[in-house]
Amino acid sequence: MLAVARTLVARDLLLAWRRRADAAVALLFFIIVASLFPLGVGAEPNQLRAIAPGVIWVAALLSSLLSLGRLFAADHADGTLEQLMLGAAPLGVVAAAKTVAHWLVSGLPLVVIAPVIALQYDVQRSLYGVLALSLLLGTPVLSFIGAIGAALTLGLRGGGVLLALLILPLYVQVLILGAGAVDAASSGLAATGQLLVLSALLIVAVVFAPWATATALRVSVD
Amino acid sequence: MLEAAGLACERGARRLFAELAFALAGGEALRIAGPNGSGKTSLVRILCGLAAPAAGEVRWNGTPIRHLAEDYHRSLVYIGHAPALKDELTPLENLDIATRLAAAGVARHALAAALSTLGVPDLAVRKLSQGQKRRAALARLLVSQSVPLWLLDEPFAALDARGAAALEDLLAGQLRAGGTVVYTTHQPSALDAAARLIELG
Secondary structure, X not given: OHHHHHHHHHHHHHHHHHOHHXXXXXXXXXXXXXXXXXXXXXXXXXXXXXXXXXXXXXXXXXXXXXXXXXXXXXXXXXXXXXXXHOOOOXXXXXXXXXXXXXHHHXXXXXXXXXXXXXXXXXXXXXXXXXXXXXHHHHHHHHXXXXXXXXXXXXXXXOHHHHHHHHHHHHXXXXXXXXXXXXHHHHOOOOOHHHHHHHHHHHHHHHHHHHHHHHHHHHHHHO | OEEEEEEEEEEOOEEEEEEEEEEEOOOOEEEEEOOOOOOHHXXXXXXXXXXXXXXXXXXXXXXXXXXXOHHHHHOEEXXXXXXXXXXXXXXXXXXXXXXXXXXXXXXXXXXXXHHHHOOOOOOOHHHOOHHHHHHHHHHHHHOOOOOOEEEEOOOOOOOOHHHHHHHHHHHHHHHHOOOEEEEEOOOOOOOXXXXXXXXXX
């Protein structure tokens, strides 16, 4: 079962590498969205510092949403998804493996690049750690919750818009906690509380979301 | 032994078939025929458990397949309409991944041999023709001869005469070895004489 999950993660990473442009688009989207705000609201340093956590988190959220549409669509179109459903591992394990691969390709790069974006907003050095940690805990939650929506909207006309409407309200918790952690740290408070709740959310998402995704896939493929 | 009891299938409000029953032992083949839209693909998808029947059930060795789940999956190979190949990978990479996802564990040289037997070139799948893609998908059968149940949706589509003959030999060999084969087709093939027939529609 674990061997199947490993094979699937390795396959999806290999496919992402062969189609590097797709992953790059989501990352560039993140960078561009986060860079538009200073142009729009003006370059007043205090103001930028204040909005930085929220802006970076909203950009991460939208970028995650952008890449979610592709999570199952390609496998659905070429018939691979049916083979995965008839594979040797339970569908929940398949869904979890695909979600992990999706996060490695579209979530992890955001965590790495976020401090560079923070530089544009003149965020204090001491906050980089909290920002990266909040994204490290939060972006996988986005991928796991988003996978449920991606599976539900699979094969629907206008699925992309529907996916956004379904999933964005569920992202609110993560946004509040993630941006809140950085806000708390910037005003000198401990961010432990937010980060712990974010970790708890991550555990719940990892345990339950793949089974919900599997059920949604069965409905969509039937 | 593959059994179907009282199977019915509905698409929208239309009833495609009802009260369909058969039992296939090892060494037997079943050919599903019928005009377009008569439910051939739906029946094959129900038999492998991808779709749920509107009524009735499918049993494998006496147990309903929805209780067997992965155990049933390990005893079957399904090749559908879509070739289930990734455009970015080579046929060998595709076949290697497909067998590992099925936990079949076939050595890489055996996979390469299967592909060269069927004359599939070692190019990225997106550069292959339809017929070559079909052959690459069917190579899965060459390395799955220990799997007892083969469910094939239009296996002869897009194949040339030599490819079709090779596939007929492969299926006949599988039947002689005690395997069970279910296939849908429009074209007549040498296998039809030995196969039982379900005519839908």
